[in-house]
Amino acid sequence: MRRTVALAFSGGLDTSVCVNWLQEKYDADVVTVTLDLGQRDDMGLIEKRSRLIGAKNHYTIDAKDEFLRDYVNPAIMANALYEGKYPLSTALGRPLIGKKLVEVAEREGADAVAHGCTGKGNDQVRIDVTVRAMNPKLQVIAPVREWNMSRDEEILYAQRKGIPIKPSKSIFSVDQNLWGRSAESGPLENPATEPPESAFEWTVAPEEAPDEPGYLEIEFREGIPSRVNGRSMEPLKLVSYVNQFAGSHGVGRIDHMEDRLVGIKSREVYECPAATAIIEAHRDLEKLVLTRHELNFKAQVEREWAWLVYSGLWLEPLRTALDRFISATQDRVTGSVRLKLYKGSMRVVGRASEYSIYDLGLATYGRGSKFDQMSAVGFIELWGLQSRVAASLNSRVEEKQEIGHPRTKAKAAE
Secondary structure: OOEEEEEEOOOOHHHHHHHHHHHHHOOEEEEEEEEEOOOOOOHHHHHHHHHHHOOOEEEEEEOHHHHHHHHHHHHHHOOOOEOOOEOOHHHHHHHHHHHHHHHHHHHHOOOEEEOOOOOOOOHHHHHHHHHHHHOOOOEEEOHHHHHOOOHHHHHHHHHHHOOOOOOOOOOOEEEEEOOEEEEEOHHHHOOOOOOOHHHOOOOOOHHHOOOOOEEEEEEEEOOEEEEEOOEEOOHHHHHHHHHHHHHHOOOOEEEEEEEOOOOOEEEEEEEOHHHHHHHHHHHHHHHHHOOHHHHHHHHHHHHHHHHHHHOOOOOOHHHHHHHHHHHHHHHHOOEEEEEEEEOOEEEEEEEEOOOOOOOHHHHOOOOOOOOOOOHHHHHHHHHOHHHHHHHHHHHHHHHHHHHOOHHHHHHHHO
8 A cells, every 4th residue: 555745845846856756765645735934936836736746635725824923923022033143034934834744644644744855954853853743653754865866966867757847047046935035055155255136036235225215113012013104914914015115225135154953054145124124123122111131031032042943943842931931021012113224224213112111201311310310329339349349359369379479489589
């Protein structure tokens, strides 16, 4: 009896070859699964291609709302930037793909799932770990990892097997969803080479951006963006609007030397206009409404959260525990932040919230100040108490060390 394998299918060269390879190598019927995460692909053409290649069945799953609600929104609240730069766009999508693969496999009675990830990248870990955590009985097959073919060898294999090759005008390997776009390979593999304009699609070159600055006023409700420039929008439309607006001003390009989970240093080029703008605005609003102690501790949580997601541990209990802490900090993160965008640059120029901890009466240097400056004397006395005592003790220790130093003894002997 032939087995059934559920394959994550993009319609590109790798996954197209995977269909035939799984049929041949594993004597399997292949069910293909494609998630719409806002990557702007023609889902109808992908399904048609899957059936043409020989898949037994195909699932097209519109997961945009779920992706935004359950994956992107928590990332916004966590100000999630891996190594301070990458908004985790691809990393956030992989556990959702793994989840849907498991659901389809269970529906189809499959005993295995498969994907087109290579053995060099992070995505293999993200999908493998998710699948095995959700259903340990499922085998995970990674044909590209197993066959170790070069791209040229894949093309020859496809030609021998009569697999139609999807034409591509790009020399880059591209992955995208509603939260960002990544480009790899070709000239980008040399970290000293400036990315050519052909690597970008979502952002205009900064020097070609409008000569007048643009303004984005993003309003948040309990940590989640809800309005832009005074207009209420559905979540997907809001992200799309910010993506287009920021990208039109050249904002959102990221050129990043990244540490992959597998230990390889990798030059990564991303376009994340919406993610860049929304996270910057969210972080600034938090500075207005959260205490110093909340902000300092949350920064540590954010780094750990981003690392767990990047490294494929979406289902790790620690991440869900961190989510509970992050969620608890968002009760007061309601208000608006104004961003000024100009030829690739972006900066916050204003913020407001009914929960603002900023008190003009305390902060002003004008006559209306209600801060008693003499209270600072007692504060300084106590604040520096231990430092002063320690400094005095250190001076005595240094004197003793200097007396016992060989050079000091030699001089004394003279």
